[in-house]
Amino acid sequence: MRVYFDNAATTAISEEVIETMLPVLRNLYGNPSSIHAEGRAARAALESARKTVAHLIGAGTGEIFFTSGGTESNNMAIKCAVRDLGVRRIISSPIEHHCGIHAIDTVQKVKGVEVVWLPVDAVGRIDIEALEAALAASGDQKTLVSLMHANNEIGTMIDLGKVSALCSQYGALFHSDTVQTVGHFPINVQETPVSFLAGAAHKFHGPKGVGFIYINPETPIKPFIDGGAQERNMRGGTENVYGIIGLAKALELACAEMESRTRQITDVRNYLKERLLQEFEDIQFNGDLDGDSLYTVLNVAFPPSPKNELLLLSMDIAGISCSGGSACSSGSEKGSHVLEAIQADPARKSIRFSFSHYNTREEVDFVVEKLKGIVPVQAGLSMAQVH
Numbered sequence: 418m419r420v421y422f423d424n425a426a427t428t429a430i431s432e433e434v435i436e437t438m439l440p441v442l443r444n445l446y447g448n449p450s451s452i453h454a455e456g457r458a459a460r461a462a463l464e465s466a467r468k469t470v471a472h473l474i475g476a477g478t479g480e481i482f483f484t485s486g487g488t489e490s491n492n493m494a495i496k497c498a499v500r501d502l503g504v505r506r507i508i509s510s511p512i513e514h515h516c517g518i519h520a521i522d523t524v525q526k527v528k529g530v531e532v533v534w535l536p537v538d539a540v541g542r543i544d545i546e547a548l549e550a551a552l553a554a555s556g557d558q559k560t561l562v563s564l565m566h567a568n569n570e571i572g573t574m575i576d577l578g579k580v581s582a583l584c585s586q587y588g589a590l591f592h593s594d595t596v597q598t599v600g601h602f603p604i605n606v607q608e609t610p611v612s613f614l615a616g617a618a619h620k621f622h623g624p625k626g627v628g629f630i631y632i633n634p635e636t637p638i639k640p641f642i643d644g645g646a647q648e649r650n651m652r653g654g655t656e657n658v659y660g661i662i663g664l665a666k667a668l669e670l671a672c673a674e675m676e677s678r679t680r681q682i683t684d685v686r687n688y689l690k691e692r693l694l695q696e697f698e699d700i701q702f703n704g705d706l707d708g709d710s711l712y713t714v715l716n717v718a719f720p721p722s723p724k725n726e727l728l729l730l731s732m733d734i735a736g737i738s739c740s741g742g743s744a745c746s747s748g749s750e751k752g753s754h755v756l757e758a759i760q761a762d763p764a765r766k767s768i769r770f771s772f773s774h775y776n777t778r779e780e781v782d783f784v785v786e787k788l789k790g791i792v793p794v795q796a797g798l799s800m801a802q803v804h
Contacts, residue, residue: 420780422739425569425597425714425771430663431622437666438624441659449656450647459658466665473672474614475605476631482651483661486628487596488516489641490615493630494592495520497638498561498613499528504590506560508533508551510543511758512573513565517594518754521563531558540705541573541759548580552587560587561612565594566602570755570769571704572711574598581609590636596620596628597711600671601679612636616668618660622773623667627660678774683712685772689781690715696785698793703761713772718765719792725766728791732768735787740769 421429441462447455449463464478471478484490495517498504507521511534524530533551535543543564552560562584567574577593584591592613595604599614600621606614610633617628632638632651644653671678693700699720704710719725729741741753756767770784 418783419736419738420776420783422737422770422772422776422780422784424773424776425620425769426740427619427625428622428773429775430619430624431667431670433670434623434663434667438659438663441662445658449658450645463656463658463661466661469665469669470616470629473668474599474616474631475607477634479649480606480631480634482630482632482648483656483664484628484630484652485626485657486619487514487594487615487617490613490617490628490630491516491592491594491596492520493638493641494613494615494632495561495563496524497641498590498592498636499524499530501638502561502590502636503559504530504561506531506533506555506558507563508535508548508555508560508589509563510535510537510565512537512541512568512570512755513563514569514594514596515754517563517565537758539759540708541568541571541703541755542705542708543575545576545579545583549583549587552583552589555587555589560589561592562589563592563594565596566598566604567595567711567714568704568755569597570714570753571716571759572714573705574709574711576709577604577611578609581611585610597713600668601675601711601713603672603675606631606633618664618667621667621671624660624663627657627664629664674774679712681774682772682776685776685778685781686712686715686770688778689770689784692781692785693717693788696789696794698795701765703756703759703767715770715772716767717770718761718767721762721764722766722792724791728766728768731791732787735791737784737787739771741767 445459445462447459449460467481468478471481509521525532535547537543564575566577590612593611595614596617599616612633614631619625640651642653701718703716703718
């Protein structure tokens, strides 16, 4: 048996999405830019997918542009805002996804943009008063606020509405990396205005290599990738038609089933939390578990132990897939920049368990039983209970 608790890294493609994509792979092989029948059929399917995505986030059809995923969408928003909209100041947080932080670092070095890194507290919440002070101090400098909706490692969320209102009040642009929340929380850009918003299909049971960016018509930018006239002149390159149609189907399912999926995932996550506290010594959690938090993530800080360095490997061997943080930085020798920013105890080993509606309580029981052979159990448990 294997248990997959690494859904924040990527999710399994749902069978319904595969079934939707197969006929496209087999039959819709025309280039959407071609004017013949095959091209027009591909174009019609692509535009239908765009309409679906737009409707599901409250956007206009002309405000959705398909990309290769969240990283491209976030880079596009940040770099094009500087290049095309005159942004000279960026306000962000030290716990953003690497694609956001590195894009900001690049425009700081190459374009000389001023960057304000907001302080975060011990559970990863940004200081909203510091955000307002930074906005007030921007004066007449064109400013972009770039803050992810939910942190991918510890799950702490910003108040999207409150940040949006502050940005409107001070005339700042607002970009939010919503890769972890699209399809998991209701998002409506009419009710909560943003300048840019990013999504990626593989986070909600769609295919990898396809995502989208929402661009507010009041903040028009030029293409990030130059080429042909694809995506209404916004992104060069032949569209990934079957991927886009898979994305739209996956998002449609995620939004239609959001209530039942949320209930299932929350139950499994809370059950794991309870079992860990019952069975093991000195378990702690990273993130804002008592406040606004991404219900798909549970970041567990295991007590200091000589076995900690091999904990992830030991769990993998035992049949448990989870992670130490962002999958994008798993090849790096550095520790998590998120845990460093919230000043988590470096002697503890933090493991991110992340869930989908496919996970069950039985899988939690399996994980707990395997962990009993790896990490210290609660004192006072009998050997029969341990084994």
